[in-house]
Amino acid sequence: MKRIVVLGAGESGAGAAVLAKKEGFDVFVSDTSMIKDKYKKLLDDHHIEWEEGHHTEEKILNADEVIKSPGIPKEAPMIQKLMAQKTPIISEIEFAGRYTHSKMICITGSNGKTTTTSLIYHIFKSAGYDVGLAGNIGRSLALQVAEDPHHYYVIELSSFQLDNMYQFRANIAILLNITPDHLDRYDFKFENYADAKMRITQNQTPDDCFIYWNDDPVIKKEMEKFDIHAVRCPFSELKEKGSIAYIEDGKYKLEYPTPFNMEQEELSLSGKHNLYNSLAAGLASNIAGIKKDVIRKSLSDFPGVEHRLEKVCKVGGVMYINDSKATNVDACWYALESMKTPTILILGGKDKGNDYSHIMDLVKQKCVGLVYLGADNKKLHDNFDQLGLPVRDTHNMVDCVKACYEMAKPGDTVLLSPCCASFDLFKNMEDRGDQFKAAVRKL
Template identity: 70%
Template structure:
């Protein structure tokens, strides 16, 4: 019997273990951290052997194949040992793709992928499609394939997931943009990160579709040196030669497979970055055969995504916005660009090799004050203090929100758009956003 070992016992890992067990493999799950009770129950109910707080070499290195959580870097000692033994290492998405013939709509990009994925899923659900939501959001693709299979899946893919995907095929691939992110996981080499993102195109055929932002300079360079086997559908803010989705005379237009248009003012999402997300989603839905009246309705009533430019409350005349999902510099740039009031910006966290220089002019233009939130704020001080703005140094969300209350005047906006990962002070990005919202509302 072939032996499958799963490293990491959170959503993706446990889903992979469930599917592997159903397919008749000998399955073992190992996690260096403590496994959540709900996942222990899922594994126990299906009689899957597991361990926590350690990696037992004698049980792991006997694997025929290892399914690795995207959060585990390739430099992890056990991963290195598995590679030395010649044991293939794949992602949960790669594994799940072997056991379904469903149509795959896959979204990646440095920014906007969660919003675009959620919007496409909303359009498919509005149209009554049999669709699952998976990847970085929703339930594990493997778990859905095992127990609640669908005809379509809308999947958000990170570069980490793409790294360990080899034969998986996206029927509709969407690449929103490529800007510096996660460089600490890519030897601080931008090209390595770019190559990971471009893997979304692997295995596509002429019957498949590739949707991308036509004005992204990195994408332009990469596409010029690659052969794209699928049909291409570029989108842009304005009508450009070859583009199939764009805005013209105040209308969002999608040209193929037939012409669809709607007033830009009817879009539920606002801001330039969200315009790109809406264009990509509309093009994908149109290619999937969703009726144009349903696309228009779905683009108009989409409620948005938690932790992405989420309006929390107005307290003492100050608007508080939770953009905790802004974990890189470009995401913060988009958020600042949308600000129309003097802004107190909350920035900081676990730095991922960030270069903050591109946002300094916008910070100078839009911000009335800065609140640094991180275990180590030295790099932020070195970068932004010279701008001469009022600055506060904080190391907890409670101290951060208190500093914002002292700095913000009526009519101001307090924007949590940190540029950084959250793991120095918080469990994850969601925990950071939830703490922010709770403290804003309570005080």
């Protein structure tokens, strides 16, 4: 019996373990952190051996194959030992793909993944398709394949997941953009990160489609390096040469595989970045054969995504917006670009090798104050204090929101769009956003 070891027992790892057990493998799960009770119960219910708080080497290094959580870096000591002895290491998505023939709609990019994935899922559900939501959001793909299979899966993929995918095939692959992010995981080389994103096209055939942003110079450069067999489906804001999804004369238009149009003002999502997300989602849905009236209605009534430009409430004439998902500089750029009122911007967290020069002009144009929120705000002071804007230095969410309340005037917007990961002060970006919302509602 082949032995599979799963490293990391979150949503991804626990689901992979259940599928591996179902497929007849000898399964062992190991996590150096504490495992959540719901995942312990899932593993126990399926009679899967697990450990938490440490790794037992002799139980891991004898694996025939290892399924690694995307959160574990390749530099981790156990991963290094496995690599040294040439043990195959794969992702949960790669493993799940071996046991299903369902259609895969896969979305990646530095920014907009969650919104686009959620929008496509919304359209497919509205059309009555048998569809599952998986990857970075939704339930584990492996667990769904094992216990609740669907004809279609809409999957948000990070670069970390793509790193350990080899034979998996996306029927519709979407690449929204490539901007610097997670460089600390890629030897601080942007090219390595960009190459990881392009892996979404691997194994595609002429029967598949590759949807991508036609205006992204990095994608254009990357496409010259990779042998892409899928039908190319570029989108752009304007009808650029070759684009088959675009805006023209106030209309949202798709050319492929059949013509579709609707008024741009009917789109539920606002801001330039969301225009790109809506074009990619509509194109994928049109390719999947969803009826035009369903696409039109779904693009009009999609409610949006939590922690992404989420309006919390108005206090004293000031609007508070939670954009905690903005964990890189480019995401913050898109958020600032969509602001229509004077803005107090909350920045800070775990810096991933950020270059803040990209947002300097927008900060000058849009912001009337800055509030830093991090364990160490030195880099923020070094970059932004020179602008001469009012600045407050904070190290927890309650003090941060209090500072914003004191700085903001009626008609202003307070925007949490931190540019950084959350792990210095918070469990994750959801925890950061939830704490922000709770503190604002107590004002």
